[in-house]
Amino acid sequence: DAGVTQSPTHLIKTRGQQVTLRCSPKSGHDTVSWYQQALGQGPQFIFQYYEEEERQRGNFPDRFSGHQFPNYSSELNVNALLLGDSALYLCASSFRDATGELFFGEGSRLTVL
Amino acid sequence: SQELEQSPQSLIVQEGKNLTINCTSSKTLYGLYWYKQKYGEGLIFLMMLQKGGEEKSHEKITAKLDEKKQQSSLHITASQPSHAGIYLCGADSPGNQFYFGTGTSLTVIP
Numbered sequence: 001d002a003g004v005t006q007s008p009t010h011l012i013k014t015r016g017q018q019v020t021l022r023c024s025p026k027s028g029h030d031t032v033s034w035y036q037q038a039l040g041q042g043p044q045f046i047f048q049y050y051e052e053e054e055r056q057r058g059n060f061p062d063r064f065s066g067h068q069f070p071n072y073s074s075e076l077n078v079n080a081l082l083l084g085d086s087a088l089y090l091c092a093s094s095f096r097d098a099t100g101e102l103f104f105g106e107g108s109r110l111t112v113l
Numbered sequence: 114s115q116e117l118e119q120s121p122q123s124l125i126v127q128e129g130k131n132l133t134i135n136c137t138s139s140k141t142l143y144g145l146y147w148y149k150q151k152y153g154e155g156l157i158f159l160m161m162l163q164k165g166g167e168e169k170s171h172e173k174i175t176a177k178l179d180e181k182k183q184q185s186s187l188h189i190t191a192s193q194p195s196h197a198g199i200y201l202c203g204a205d206s207p208g209n210q211f212y213f214g215t216g217t218s219l220t221v222i223p
Contacts, residue, residue, distance in 0.1 A: 004155070033211065042117075042201055042213035043156070056210050090155060101146070102211065104155035 002027060004093050006105035013081050014113050021076040021108045025093030031055075032074040033102065034066060035090040043090055049074050050096065078110075086112045116140075117202055117214035125220045131190050134217045136202035138183040145178050145185045146203040148213075156201065159187075189219075197221045 005024045013019050025032050031050045035043035045058035049068035068074045072093075078085055088109050092102035116139040126132050136145065147159040160169045165180025173190045189196055202214040 035213075040216075042119075042216045045210055045212065048210070058210065088153065092156075101158050101161060102156075103158070104148075106155045107153070109153065 004091055004103050004105035006089075006091050006108050008108055009106065010109045010111075012111045012113060015081055015083060017081050017112075018077065018079045019081060019110060021078075021089050021091075021110070022073065023076070023091030023093075023105060024073045025091075026103045029093035029095050029103065030072050031094045031096055032068060032072065033092045033094070034074070034076045035092065036060070036085075037088040037090055037107070039087070046076070081112045083112050086110060117204055117212060119200075119202060119214040119217045121217060122215065123218040123220075125222065126192050128193060128221055128223050129191055131188065132192055132219070133189075134187040134200050134219075136185045136187070136214050138204060140183070142178070142180060142183055142185075143205045147176050147185070147187055148201045148203060150199040150201060150216075152198065159200075192219075192221045194221045194223055 004026050007022045023032055033048040034046040036046055037043040046060050046064055047057040047066055048055045049066055052068045063079045065077045088107040090107045091105045094102050118137045120135045124132055145162045148156040149159055150156045160176045162176055162178035168177045175188045178185045185202060197219055200217045204212055
């Protein structure tokens with residue numbers, strides 16, 4: 001039973017570029033949440049997707065957008081990258097929009113130069 | 114928004130020592146969760162507490178929820194190097210978002 005998988009694991013971009021991160025949820029899960037974790041801080045909620053729609057959104061600008069596909073996998077897109085976007089991006093899956101026992105992927109480490 | 118403050122921010126202990134990490138909420142807790150994160154990796158679910166006064170244990174880790182004080186504590190007995198990592202508390206909110214605390218970095222010296 002595959003857990004949550006994320007890709008890529010590491011990537012380097014320059015300011016102004018765009019990036020797409022991908023997440024496949026744990027088998028049987030239909031809800032995906034994305035978090036940004038800066039170095040030395042706790043994860044910050046970006047948004048949550050369920051039934052291919054954004055259900056909840058944290059305090060992040062419109063440069064951060066997402067998508068959920070019919071197979072429940074999800075993408076996180078960040079446009080016009082800033083140095084401050086450098087972080088570990090974590091994807092978490094759960095069943096429906098239940099919170100709490102979230103299952104996390106290993107994350108995608110984004111470095112913006 | 115819900116805020117979760119953890120203390121201490123970092124902790125360095127000798128192997129075999131006991132330690133406690135605290136998590137304090139600025140709002141009423143509907144459910145309190147503890148996660149562990151190895152440096153630079155994903156989070157691993159440890160325990161969930163929902164009722165005031167509830168206490169759960171797993172191996173050498175015990176978590177308690179004091180609903181009246183809007184606090185939870187995580188206690189590790191006889192710490193081992195394998196306990197090292199970042200401990201995060203998390204909570205549900207009425208808006209169905211899930212928030213994490215500020216994190217506590219634990220180092221266990223052999």
